[in-house]
Amino acid sequence: MPVITLTGIGFAPGISLSSTILIFADQLVGTTSAPQTVALNNGSGTSLAITSIVTSGDFAQTNTCGSSVASGGGCTISVTFKPTARGTRTGAIIITDSGSGSPRTITLTGTGAAPVVTLVPLSLSFTGNQTVGTTSMPLPVTLTNSGNATLTITSIVASLNFSTSNCGNSLAAGASCTISVIFTPTMPGLLTGMVTITDNAADSPQIVNLTGNAIEIGPAVMLSPLSLTFDGQPLGSISAPKTVTLTNTGNAALTITRIDPSGDFTRTDNCGGSVPKGASCTINVSFAPKAIGTRAGAIIITDNAGGSPHVINLIGTGTPSGPALSLSSTSLDFGSQPVGTTSVAKVVTLTNNGTSTLAITSIGNGGDYAPPTNTCGGSVAAGASCTISVTFTPTATGTRNGAIIIADTAPGAPHAIALTGIGTDFSITPPPGSTNTATISAGQTATFTMTIAPSGGFNDTITTGCSGAPPGGACSVSPSAFTLNTTTKITITVTTTARSNAVPVSGPQGVPPHVAPRLDLPWLLWLLAVTSLGSLAMFGRKRASLAFGMTMLLALLCLGCAGGAGAPAPVGPTAGTPPGNYAPIVTASTSNGFSHSSPLSLTVK
Template sequence: MALINGATFPIAAVTPPALSFGNQNIGATSATQTVTLKNTGTGILNITSIGFAGATGDYTQTNNCGSQLTPAGGAKDNCTITVTFAPTAAGSRPDIIQIADDSANSPQAVALSGSGVAVQGTIQLSPSTVAFGNQPIGTTSTAKTITLTNTSSGFALTISSITTGNAAFKQTNNCPVSPATLAANANCAIQVTFAPSAAANVNANLTVTGIASNSPQSIALTGTGTSAGASGAPDFTLTSSQQSITEPSTGGTATFQVSAAPLNGFNQALNLTCTAPSGASCSASPASLTMDGTSIPSATVTVTVAGASGGGINPHTSELRQVRRPIFASILPFCVFGMVAIGRKRRTMFVLLLVLFATVLFSVNCGGASSGGMPPGTYQVMVTGAATGANAASHSTTITLTVN
């Protein structure tokens, strides 16, 4: 016991005299280590300060020492100083804890050592996207698992945070919380659920940050909130702004709109095709509609009826065609009788006259013909929307085309 001429005085002792933190990733915080400060004297130890001799900022400390320690054997004759190491640069990063007090051996010192190492860890998330599909408002989906792997070799991975960025997606995980680390080549599981609050498409990213060369890393999360009572697979309806169009047989162009409305969050690309009768053509612009599950996109359909062209049959000569046949049939026997009854010289002349008569008769029937364009009548134009993929579907709408 420290007692000189009846006087008492404190004696400060620290254990251990040094702390070693080994290698630590730059920017990552180590596990804690502790130093014990004890008053082994007979007098009260008055503590002035506890700090670091260096100015690197690589070490931090907290303590429960207060301003005094009681004499040895008292209620509080010792306290604990907790130290962590978070290197700010590569290489050896030494420092010293200094404790100033009224002990004769003040200041007490504890040597600190540790090395900062360049980050070599890599965060890997699998799968690269997670799709929840349709989920009724107010309900929670089955959890989907995302695997987080530390693909580094020889370096532990410190995980700083795991977030989804949208309240509709919740996550839980069994990953180590800093300052704990994920060992090299080890993995942990992240469970994500989807609970939409509105009837809409919801997109977000699961993001993992940590001490890694590729931090942060994200994967896409998607889901569609559906109204209460909505059921069935995603689908769409296809409707036309007009039920019929009319064009002249001599040619013309008509336009109308087709619209695609999503059902149950249908959100795939829709390819449009148009089928027209012979003598007409049609096309849709744009030829593809982008469906996002909520909006109703539309396209313009153009129908063109072909104009008139030469070389057809004149409808006004149809009656002449019917008259020609009996006339020719009735004259033919007389022609044959005449050829037999007359002489050879006159027979030659008769043949020439017969050929001339037939030519005139046929030209009356065929001459001056021209086409009036697409024949008058009622036709159908069909527009079809088709999607492939997870929610493959195809629907058509039909428009009546009247040609006058």
């Protein structure tokens, strides 16, 4: 009968750990290992409160336990190892909780790994005398990686007069290699040097010190000093000479073929065509700068000694003689600027570093840049400064280049300040397939869609608005504000008000509207006057008074009837949006006033 073998990890009732010991493999010092995990299981039947989980040594932990573990639940503790030194490293995790057996301990151990460089010997001395220009037999240096990690070798470099072979790019733990060092002197005398080894060991770089003695067969050249430095020298002038001594330290006469200066330097010498053994001569060097700033050159000596040609390195600084112009900046970048708007001015300081007045003929410009303003006038005194200001008004999108050209009397004229900026813009148009026209009846709403598209890298906050709504209507835009850095759709809504015809007010149901005769006050006064005069003429004063009273009563009754007995006058038409063609305008603008508008066409029937 087949047998199936099963294995697993059982957790006894209570609180348990899947492991109480973690062992980490070798880990490079200063680096962090992959995590190992321990499971904590709560089989106690009650919730387990976690007070603390603490690590020690070169170890760290994270966990999913939180402040408690429910009955029947569990959590994991992840542990990493970051050794601070080579060799065995130990530590522990201490878990303090509310269960029996607390605190619980997980023992931790790991090995810190690091390469260690051992050099034998630490110095080399080439015995005997080595002829200048010839190569010695190699001397070995053994490099051993006595650590417990691979040694990575970056470079093995020898100094002047010495050279080496190398050990490759890496050396396994416990392995060795041989560095071969040879001595090839370029001059006579006791010479010293070193081999420098750069690697990933803690004490990198390591040094092997070198010495060797060189002799010359035939002539030998020794120069003192090997280089000259000249302080600031005005243009058009020549410095006092500086001296180099050439000594023939060999055992035969030195034949000199040429002594040539280069750069802004001149020389005189008393060496002639040859220098006897043990003798010396002098070379005098002067500096005559042809331009302002650092000037380099050399004296090149061609002879029959080893190492020919021999070189004396020269350096000097040319300073102004007369006016000299310097600028605080030779280029200005205005960044992004909306087309047709003007930037904030940028300023460059011009200084006359020379010894006499600088005359300025003109300061001009080109491109999308305003003619510069300046405080320089026609001249700038020696040691004085002035400012040049310029603004940028792009005429198109994209990069816009220009320059300020300064015509003056200083060396290097004309001088230029490079100008650059980027023109940006945006447009408002109907999207493809849409129109900016609409026809509606009064009381209806028209909706338009437009797109606002940036160009030239435009990126700014846009505020939208609408004006020119028809009478009795309104116009709005959504969204009303946003950052424009990509093509964005906006919706314009135009509302109108419906119109209505006149409506008469009816009387009681079934009874046509009644309009009473209207009696005006002037008519009544005329009636009273006529009645009074007629009564007086016909009936005398007594009867005339009675007639006047009757007339007044009749007038009052008529006014009362006219004011309240009739129906109200008919109501006129509602004043809605009149028919016609309207042109609302949608506008998009930035906070600094840069804006574009686009008209809409609306017909109201």
